[in-house]
Amino acid sequence: MSRRITFYYAPHSRASCTLALLETLGADYDLHMLDLVEGTQRRADYLAVNPLGKVPAIRHGDALVTEQVAILIYLADLYADKGITPAVDDALRGPYLRWAVFYAACFEPAIGDRARGVAVGPAMSSPYGDYDAVVDALKAQLSTGPYMLGERFTAVDVLWGTALRWAMAFKLVPDAPVFRDYVERVTAHPGIARATALDERYAAEQAARREAATPA
Ligand SMILES: N[C@@H](CCC(=O)N[C@@H](CS)C(=O)NCC(=O)O)C(=O)O
16 A cells, blocks of 8 residues: 555644654655644535644555554554554654654643643542643653663654654743753754754745735
C-alpha cells in the first residue's frame, strides 16, 4: 500500500508539529491547507474530516486520523524504517508511548488550565495532579537527556521539542535551562528546521492572500 497521505494543515498551529514529523521522516504527503483566521476549518467539507474543526488530521487510504499524538504514533509506525519509533518489543516502546500520551493527557490540560486561570481544585481530582507536578516530572525526564528517552532521538522529541518551543514563547513553562537546551537541540534537527521555515513561509503566504483579498 502506498504511504502517501493527505495532510490537513494550518500554519502556526498544532499541525506544525505534524509538519515537522513529516519532514523528519521524509514522508510523501499532499498538503490540504486550511486558514484558521478565515475559518475554513469550520466549513462543512472540513467538518466532514474532523467534526471538531481542528487541525491536524491525516488521511491514509481509508484511515482518517485526528489528534496530533495519534497522528504522530501512526506516522512514525508507518515509516518505521526511518528508525524514530521504538518497535513493539523494544524496551523503549513503553516509555515512548508514556511520553507521547503524557503530552495530551497531562501537559496540555495543565498548561491550558493555567493559561485560562482555571481553579483546578485538589490534585487528587485532577487528571494531571497539579501544574508543578507535571513540570517537575518533565524536567526530571529531560535532565536524563540528551533526548526524552535518553540517547535515542525518537518521534516524541519532535512532539516535545516543537511544543516546548511554543510553550516557552508563551511563558506557559518556566524559562529553565533544561527546557531551553532541549528545545535548541531538538529543533536544530534538519527535518524540524526545514518544517519551521516552511511553516513561516505558509503563514506569510496566507497572510498576504488575506491582505490581497481585503477590499481597500
Ligand atoms: N486535541 C487536538 C487539538 C487540536 C487543536 O486545538 N487545533 C487548533 C489549532 S492549534 C485548531 O484547529 N483550532 C481551530 C478551531 O478550533 O477553529 C489535537 O491534539 O490534535
